[in-house]
Amino acid sequence: MAMQAHEIEELIRSSFPSAKITITDLAGDGNHYAAEVIDESFRGQNRVQQQRAVYAALKGKMDGAAGELHALALTTKAPD
């Protein structure tokens, strides 16, 4: 079960409308992505809080063996 990069971006975008989002398909197989999300709302949050919020935006796509997305390397930060 693969996902397209733009589908991932749209899911994240729905929760972080003004974020800078960069999705990279690491393996070219639609299953191993890296996402960098830079958003003002992350300011003052630690990384666990930031990435929990991104996972929440992905609405279960990462959940378990049935998840559509096996691997998403996340980098989150507030704008410099």
Added chain:
Amino acid sequence: MSAEQQIKDTITANDVVLYMKGTKEMPQCGFSSRVAGVLNYMGVNFADVNVLADDAIRQGIKDFSDWPTIPQLYVKGEFVGGCDIITEMTLSGELDTLLAENGVAFDKDAADKIREANG
């Protein structure tokens, strides 16, 4: 015993616990392997819990931390992060600080070597 109670007992009884796919000797996922590899290389004494061996724990640990992915690292009962966070913290030196503050022994030279090789 409930999965939640088992998890609480495990992270209370051990200073450093890694919930992972596979074991520290034989990881079965690249992300688990990376975190276990860092801890092994830094000489950190940690307990490993193979979530593939127990479905209740595999789901239970995700519910416990409200975190959907494995691996998950706990230090002194506190959830620290998954693979990406641990990688960032290793390279930034924050992991050294966290371990030191919690009285967990590790090889500082080895940690420096990781940073030199990935700097």
